[in-house]
Amino acid sequence: MKKIINDVESLLEDSLKGFASVHRDIVSFNPQPHFISRKMPAKTGKVALVSGGGSGHEPLHTGLVGQGMLDAACPGQVFTSPTPDQMLAAAAAVDNGAGVLFIVKNYAGDVMNFEIAAEMLESEHATVLVCDDVSLPADHSTGRRGVAGTLIVEKIVGAAAEAGASLAACQALGERVNKVTASIGVALTSCTVPALGKPTFDIAGDEMEMGVGIHGERGRETVSLESASKIVNELATVIETELAVQAGQKILLHINGFGGTPLMELYAVYDLAEQYWQQRGVDVVRSLVGNYTTSLDMAGCSITVTIMDDELTQLWDAPVHTANLRW
Amino acid sequence: MKKIINDVESLLEDSLKGFASVHRDIVSFNPQPHFISRKMPAKTGKVALVSGGGSGHEPLHTGLVGQGMLDAACPGQVFTSPTPDQMLAAAAAVDNGAGVLFIVKNYAGDVMNFEIAAEMLESEHATVLVCDDVSLPADHSTGRRGVAGTLIVEKIVGAAAEAGASLAACQALGERVNKVTASIGVALTSCTVPALGKPTFDIAGDEMEMGVGIHGERGRETVSLESASKIVNELATVIETELAVQAGQKILLHINGFGGTPLMELYAVYDLAEQYWQQRGVDVVRSLVGNYTTSLDMAGCSITVTIMDDELTQLWDAPVHTANLRW
Numbered sequence: 001m002k003k004i005i006n007d008v009e010s011l012l013e014d015s016l017k018g019f020a021s022v023h024r025d026i027v028s029f030n031p032q033p034h035f036i037s038r039k040m041p042a043k044t045g046k047v048a049l050v051s052g053g054g055s056g057h058e059p060l061h062t063g064l065v066g067q068g069m070l071d072a073a074c075p076g077q078v079f080t081s082p083t084p085d086q087m088l089a090a091a092a093a094v095d096n097g098a099g100v101l102f103i104v105k106n107y108a109g110d111v112m113n114f115e116i117a118a119e120m121l122e123s124e125h126a127t128v129l130v131c132d133d134v135s136l137p138a139d140h141s142t143g144r145r146g147v148a149g150t151l152i153v154e155k156i157v158g159a160a161a162e163a164g165a166s167l168a169a170c171q172a173l174g175e176r177v178n179k180v181t182a183s184i185g186v187a188l189t190s191c192t193v194p195a196l197g198k199p200t201f202d203i204a205g206d207e208m209e210m211g212v213g214i215h216g217e218r219g220r221e222t223v224s225l226e227s228a229s230k231i232v233n234e235l236a237t238v239i240e241t242e243l244a245v246q247a248g249q250k251i252l253l254h255i256n257g258f259g260g261t262p263l264m265e266l267y268a269v270y271d272l273a274e275q276y277w278q279q280r281g282v283d284v285v286r287s288l289v290g291n292y293t294t295s296l297d298m299a300g301c302s303i304t305v306t307i308m309d310d311e312l313t314q315l316w317d318a319p320v321h322t323a324n325l326r327w
Numbered sequence: 328m329k330k331i332i333n334d335v336e337s338l339l340e341d342s343l344k345g346f347a348s349v350h351r352d353i354v355s356f357n358p359q360p361h362f363i364s365r366k367m368p369a370k371t372g373k374v375a376l377v378s379g380g381g382s383g384h385e386p387l388h389t390g391l392v393g394q395g396m397l398d399a400a401c402p403g404q405v406f407t408s409p410t411p412d413q414m415l416a417a418a419a420a421v422d423n424g425a426g427v428l429f430i431v432k433n434y435a436g437d438v439m440n441f442e443i444a445a446e447m448l449e450s451e452h453a454t455v456l457v458c459d460d461v462s463l464p465a466d467h468s469t470g471r472r473g474v475a476g477t478l479i480v481e482k483i484v485g486a487a488a489e490a491g492a493s494l495a496a497c498q499a500l501g502e503r504v505n506k507v508t509a510s511i512g513v514a515l516t517s518c519t520v521p522a523l524g525k526p527t528f529d530i531a532g533d534e535m536e537m538g539v540g541i542h543g544e545r546g547r548e549t550v551s552l553e554s555a556s557k558i559v560n561e562l563a564t565v566i567e568t569e570l571a572v573q574a575g576q577k578i579l580l581h582i583n584g585f586g587g588t589p590l591m592e593l594y595a596v597y598d599l600a601e602q603y604w605q606q607r608g609v610d611v612v613r614s615l616v617g618n619y620t621t622s623l624d625m626a627g628c629s630i631t632v633t634i635m636d637d638e639l640t641q642l643w644d645a646p647v648h649t650a651n652l653r654w
Contacts, residue, residue: 002515002532002626004592006555006599014555015591018598022614058590078591188329205329228333228341260587262623263385264342264405265331271345272333287349291618296589299329299624326653 001197008194012055012077019062023323026066033083035090036062037072040321047161047170048072048094051103051154052087053110054079056193057214060151060293063324069158070103070322071096078193078296079215081109087117091125099124099167103154103174105146106131126167128153128174132304134182134242135211135219147214148256148293148304149181152316155325159318173315177306182239185302186231187212187219189260191295210234214258214295228265232272235303240280243307247281252306252316257291260299266290273303286316292324328524335521339382339404346389350650353393360410362417363389364399367648374488374497375399375421378430378481379414380437381406383520384541387478387620390651396485397430397649398423405520405623406542408436414444418452426451426494430481430501432473433458453494455480455501459631461509461569462538462546474541475583475620475631476508479643482652486645500642504633509566512629513558514539514546516587518622537561541585541622555592559599562630567607570634574608579633579643584618587626593617600630613643619651 005011013031020029020036027036035052042048051061052074061073071094076082091100100121104114106129118125132149157174165173187209190199193216200216203209208226211219226234245251255270257263270289277284285308293302306312320326332338340358347356347363354363362379369375378388379401388400398421403409418427427448431441433456445452459476484501492500514536517526520543527543530536535553538546553561572578582597584590597616604611612635620629633639647653 002535002552004513004515004555004558004588004596004628006595011591011595014595014598016594018594018596018601018616021601022594022597022616055591056589058594063590186331188331208329225329228331231331259589260624261331262383262586262621263390263618264338264382264623267343267345267349267385268333268338268341269331269345270349271341274345274348289345289349291590294589296591297587297626301331 001192003194005194011194012075016075026321026323030089030093033086033089035072035074035086036065037090037093038065040067042071042096044096045098045164046096047098047165047167048091048096048100049103049158049161050087050090050094050100052082053105054081056296057293059324064151064154064322066322068162068318068320069154069325078195081113084113084117084120087114088120091121095123099126101167101170102127104129105150106143107145108142124167126171128171128178130178132178132181132183134238135184145213147183147185148254148302149183151292152181152252152254152304152306153177155320156312156315158320159315162318177312180243180307181304182242183302183304184235184238185212185258185300186210186235187258187298187300189299191216191298212300214293216295216298228269229272232269232276236273236276239303239305243305245282245307250283250285250308251277252286252308253277253284254288254304256293256302256304258298258300259291259294260297261301263290266301269301285313328519330521332521338521339402343402353648353650357416357420360413360416362399362401362413363392364417364420365392367394369398369423371423372425372491373423374425374492374494375418375423375427376430376485376488377414377417377421377427379409380432381408383623384620386651391478391481391649393649395489395645395647396481396652405522408440411440411444411447414441415447418448422450428494428497429454431456432477433470434472435469451494453498455498455505457505459505459508459510461565462511472540474510474512475581475629476510478619479508479579479581479631479633480504482647483639483642485647486642489645504639507570507634508631509569510629510631511562511565512539512585512627513537513562514585514625514627516626518543518625539627541620543622543625555596556599559596559603563600563603566630566632570632572609572634577610577612577635578604579613579635580604580611581615581631583620583629583631585625585627586618586621587624588628590617593628596628612640
């Protein structure tokens with residue numbers, strides 16, 4: 001395993017310490033139990049947004065804590081759910097009197113632990129479950145996974161919370177964004193989880209994994225490596241069908257790198273994806289390209305589309321000041 | 328070769344088109360010859376900063392064009408110098424009546440082509456050569472290479488230019504920052520240049536390359552993979568000696584990822600590097616962690632240190648609004 005680490009056990013804590021030191025103007029790190037919280041105080045009466053999940057997807061979620069986005073993030077060990085005590089401590093730290101909204105990616109462990117925390121939480125609370133990964137069928141036994149669309153839910157709901165929306169309104173908005181958001185990815189290599197020390201799956205030098213998950217879960221099928229145009233067409237077609245995207249609609253187009261693919265390729269993928277939608281009369285009104293919901297060192301990327309309206313566009317454009325997303 | 332591309336020939340242009348579309352509020356793309364220029368007009372009398380170099384190091388330099396940093400960037404093919412016609416066209420486009428400053432990384436091709444452009448440029452101009460890579464001896468035949476410290480030169484001189492500094496003052500400042508900046512890196516894997524289609528160098532599964540260059544140039548030595556603590560100690564010791572860093576001094580500490588190393592590891596490396604300097608009574612007053620001067624998909628990172636004073640700190644803190652660096 002080729003990683004710059006001291007030992008697998010301390011990697012997460014070492015990383016969070018470094019993160020919190022670099023971004024000490026934006027976040028605080030609570031070491032016991034682990035959570036990252038917003039340093040800049042929120043207005044009284046602002047709904048507190050708390051997310052979290054396994055580590056290894058950085059900058060999601062810790063890098064998205066700050067003004068206009070998350071109030072706290074609970075990082076689990078790599079690809080492992082955080083525990084209810086983290087969520088309870090984070091919620092207590094950032095609850096501002098207007099309730100706590102949990103934003104949870106749809107994975108069994110995360111769902112279970114956030115549910116336990118929700119049951120134990122005495123203050124007002126609600127949950128938004130993100131399940132934007134359309135590589136799995138809608139009736140899959142465990143439901144669809146939450147992937148790169150989570151950032152979009154967090155940004156838009158974060159802006160609404162900052163503007164004073166109620167807990168119920170934030171929850172409804174999050175569910176609405178989730179419904180109009182779809183993602184699907186492709187991996188060229190596996191990632192290597194530090195605690196395992198070897199690639200999660202084997203893939204030949206001339207193959208790729210279509211519909212891969214962000215933990216290196218096998219996707220829809222292993223196929224021969226294709227040109228960028230063919231890959232983009234295949235991924236975008238799935239999204240077009242799933243969201244029933246129509247000519248004349250406005251979309252946000254997000255190309256997310258899984259970590260090991262150079263920015264140069266991601267922007268070239270964006271160019272192809274933008275052409276795909278333009279050719280169908282769909283208007284790409286907003287965009288985001290980069291490594292945001294990563295899978296450690298996995299090579300590959302995903303395409304996420306959110307169907308936008310004026311309200312969502314305005315919330316997307318609202319100021320955000322976090323470690324890894326700001327405008 | 329596992330890359331999401333259509334063909335090697337069009338990759339750069341496809342990528343620049345995508346980049347310019349995503350960031351159309353900040354930059355314009357001139358396709359013939361290739362350069363990226365700042366869209367937001369600069370004040371009259373502002374020195375124009377033009378940089379450039381081979382592609383494959385993104386976001387350097389194109390992602391650093393915008394208010395408070397570069398006025399234009401000239402991207403060559405992957406790891407290949409841009410040509411003088413690019414530099415001349417870029418300079419003509421952004422010259423604002425106060426002269427043009429070329430910021431050039433010290434590589435033979437870049438130096439030669441920027442020199443040719445400088446000779447042909449009729450307007451007032453000057454050049455800053457960046458050579459912060461202390462992995463090579465100071466008396467190396469081609470001099471030291473320009474690596475991740477280039478971003479620091481560009482940020483600080485960019486702020487000074489924005490504040491109205493003269494061409495001579497910008498040049499002197501750039502040279503001063505270069506002198507108090509040192510970088511050294513380590514690679515765990517090679518990068519793969521698209522046009523070659525295979526890794527630039529071979530390295531065993533239990534080895535790493537100390538002092539690697541950002542094009543996958545072999546470094547000081549190939550050694551056994553070590554713990555993060557040992558790696559950080561070794562790199563920081565070289566920097567400490569080269570810059571003669573003293574207790575009581577203030578530094579900017581930049582951990583730069585080469586592309587293939589997860590953010591989680593980079594922040595853990597930062598934590599160790601910060602401890603290294605704190606133990607020596609050196610004050611880490613500013614920091615930057617992330618993939619800024621990359622080498623395509625290479626795994627590894629570099630440490631850069633700049634000795635700061637009040638003036639440099641103020642210039643570092645000045646607002647910057649580019650695609651990939653903003654505050």
